[in-house]
Amino acid sequence: MSLEYLLNDENEDEILAKVQEESLRHYRDFELPRMQNDSLGVSGRGPIDAGKSSGNHADPSETSVVLCTQVGGKAGALLYEGQEAKGFHLAAGTSYIYPTNFPIRQYQAAIVRSALFKNTLVSLPTGLGKTFIAAVVMYNFYRWFPRGKVVFMAPTRPLVAQQIKACYSIMGIPPDDTTEMTGIQAADVREKLWKEKRVFFLTPQVMANDLCSNTCPAELVKCLVIDEAHKAVKDYAYCQVVKSLSAANGIYRTLALSATPGNDINAVIQVIRNLNISCLEMRGEDSIDVAPYTHGKSVEQVVVDLSPELIRVKDDFMQVYERFARNLIENRALTSNIALLSKFQILKAMEKFRANPPRGMSASLIGSLVSDFTMCMTFAHALELMQIYGLRAFYRYLS
Template sequence: MLRDVTPRLYQQTILATASTKNTLVVLPTGLGKTLIAILLCVQRLRAHPESKILLVTPTRPLAEQHYHTFQHALDLPASSFSLFTGHVPPAKRATLWKDSTIIFTTPQGLENDVINRSIDLSVVSLLIVDEAHRAVGDYSYVYLAKEYIKHAQWPRVLGLSASPGEDIETILEVCANLCIEDVEIRTLEDPDVKPYVQDLDISWEYIDLPSEILTIKKHLEAICADRLTQVKQLGYIQSADATKGQLLGLQKHLFAEMASGTRTPEQMKSISLLAETLKVDHGLELLETQGLSQALSYLERIEDESRMTTIKAVKNLVADPRFRTALLQSRQLTAAGFVHPKLPKIIEMCVRILHDDPRSKIIIFTQFRETGSRVVEGLKTQGLSSHIFVGQAKKGETGMSQKVQAQTLAEFKEGKFNVLVATSVAEEGLDIPSVDHVIFYEPVPSAIRAIQRRGRTGRHTTGNVRVLLARGTRDEAYRWASHHKEKRMHRILRDLKKQIALQQKPATPHTTNAQTPQRGATSQQSLFEFATKQLIYADYREKGSDVIKNLLLMGADLRLQQLQIGDFAISERVVVEYKTVDDFVTSLLDGRLIPQLRELKRNYWKPHIIVEGMQSIYEARNVHPNSISGMIATITSGFGIPIVMTRTPVESARMILALARREQDVSDESFSPHGERKAQSTREAQEYIVSAFPGIGPQLAKPILRKFGTLRAFVSSSEEELRKVDLIGEKKARAIKRVVDDEWTDQS
């Protein structure tokens, strides 16, 4: 099955661990994490020949890269491999899943497939999680791993990362979310790795800022010092030398206080001052580390914003004479062709490298897209072939589709140009072989990103890394922050491995070591096991929500369907309308709420409203508390609809399950998600029946009945006749006829 591959000793050692335990592999870029995944893939398919292998990775270019790598390494028919992208329709994905053995995909699309039950995770014998450090928070990796461990007959997880996290909390979160049972870590200094490591020459190029930039810098620094002194006087900070991280933490704390109902003039003033400070600080960062024109563009955006906004922080900032002076001087210098000294330095470095070896390949990393564009322009003035490589388009910025990204990388590999100028999108995993030089336009404070940037060179030959630093700026602080974080990360990982070795405590409810089916292996019922018989219909438009994910994890029998009323149908009598705090207040302001309440009450005997959010409902928007209280009284007393307040999607899911348990009879197998209507007129019944057809709903039902007059005429009509109704196109007409003409079966 394996083609001409000889694993190294450390890869065999890591494989031995990964074959018996869910394992997180931490290995520097270019040292063969993918080969370990391929070797484990072979092993699992031999143990479970009818099973499938699933590899998830953050981006489409990475998925395509792994797809081709596995095809080249494994002696299997081409039909055994499938690449899932967002361009593959769900129906085709379901077919490909059934027919394929090894599937490569991004997690977001797969998450929808799992929720829709179009794929079966129980037959997957290995889940490979690439760039595993992303498995934190609400990223799709987290839900997929939990669903996989819950349903798989032969569960095994392999996490791959060059840098899983900078602190113990993040690393432990990654391990918990992926159900990791062991960690295999290697550094460039480990004796079993060192023979395979290419030399890496790293140098730090210090650059002095000219007096013109330093003058503008002093004006902006004076604004920051002034604002922070005022915050200190208000009693919220002890020193005016607070770091950006401390300021962001204070800002978050002040907003949380406001959300809890506390609102003082000192609070409001401090929030405004912090907003001004953070805006100026970003301008300072651009000026110090990126370029004068980038800083000018940002300052001008603030000036433009001040003309259109009522926000005091922006208006006060632009009115400050020091801001006006900094803006004027930036304009004058930019008009005179003045540039940050990093730009000519980086051009000079590239010219020298390509003069010595015209076949050299160079990657230049920069934090900002605008800087990348200016570097490309500067290189072109010297006749150097270069291309920018960025993520997908953002408002007002350069962007590239994933197809164009793949094409650009292919051209770079083929030598059609020498210099790739990239933002963070090129930091993760992309295999760009034979890159001789990596240049950092600026240091990054993140250890993960620094490791990933360095890893683009020194894979096959000696690598060279050059880092540009503006002396006396945050560049220097970022250099040492990254250095210490990386050292701390390796220390934490080694301590964690020792701890795991001592405890040997499985991370999952059942061991994954056995080769026999594991589902139902525990004898004690879990808290939500009895909920597996609770049938809940969810509106398909909610399919990406965390509430749905948590309902599935809690064992609900969840079915996605188009619901005309409400978001979660629990029985023919009970429906739940789910809103976030902001949604609730917005629907009150725009007038949608009252009609929704009428429809809820008209269609269901016991509708409920869940309002979710950590923020107080009275603090969500600039709405008088009496208006909120009045609406709540109208809902609960006037309409008789209970309102349940929850803080998180987990709490919302628990409440929906609790309602379902109370409402549903265990012996009932199904119910109509369209509600148990009260006494209807013939007209209402006709509208209701028509509204239940795919894509119709209450608003479109009336024009249809006006057109055809009777239900008989409607269901007997042709697609051509249906398309004569406004808002019914070919797709809706075909869906309606399919419902009318297809034979009913008792198979779902």
């Protein structure tokens, strides 16, 4: 599947827009006539024809069937019950709320609108408001689906706790409807929370386990926010959660957040596929709509010389290091300036040597040189620790 196809596949993403249009039609053709009937004391189930008096009803054969349920009594809310957006609040769904008690940044407003109606991967540099975007999207799905569940996943518990505090301060989702779930909670406790609460902050491992055990009502999940989305590769728990929700035939919105979605285009495409993303919203510090909110950086390089004591220890250590490197240098398996080689560079040199050893070299010599490579990798790492962190880290590593 190509990236272009993924970005252009918007059939599912148009569902909420269509439901909003349906809600307006339902209000015009059904709710408004019903309220007029109630005020006039007229009973009946069909909508009033606009061209007739309030006492006459339209031909039932001309009315369309709308799948709706009413909650909270006669004056309660109407919820759409079609499979494509089950439980959608028809009145709340005519609009979305964006906070104006914070400075309005146009790039955030544009990304929020996109994320409300499309499965979106948001890539913003750290500190430019990914959590703000997530809080706004979560709050609107909290409004739109009164019986639905909104889930925020982060890879570690400290990140989960950090996001809870941020979301409270931004949009004020009622704390009584919110909970943090952890793996140390008993299964029956989490099952009760899934029934009673509506907004959940948890790690993907907990979510995956509860979906596997049917503790989490997959069909009620309406919004899934994924922090550090670049981790959604191979069989990471994020991927397991999305697969389980998709297998349950649920209709839900995905918002994925990451400062660095991937090291290359293939990694980004893998994240897009694994999370069913259809829209990319990517900004850098030099983006036109982001630049006004970033500050210039002044980087000054400070070179710190080694102390006389460290120089003495380094000189003694290099004598030992050179004894193990001598055979490698003589057999042209390693360069002579070993003090500048990193552990990774030595590893690559060893892999190259093992893949294509010199012609005519005996197996015993090859084995001896591979052992020397292994020792040199240890020495290179120890030398790096000494020069960066000092003698204590150097000593602990060699101990």
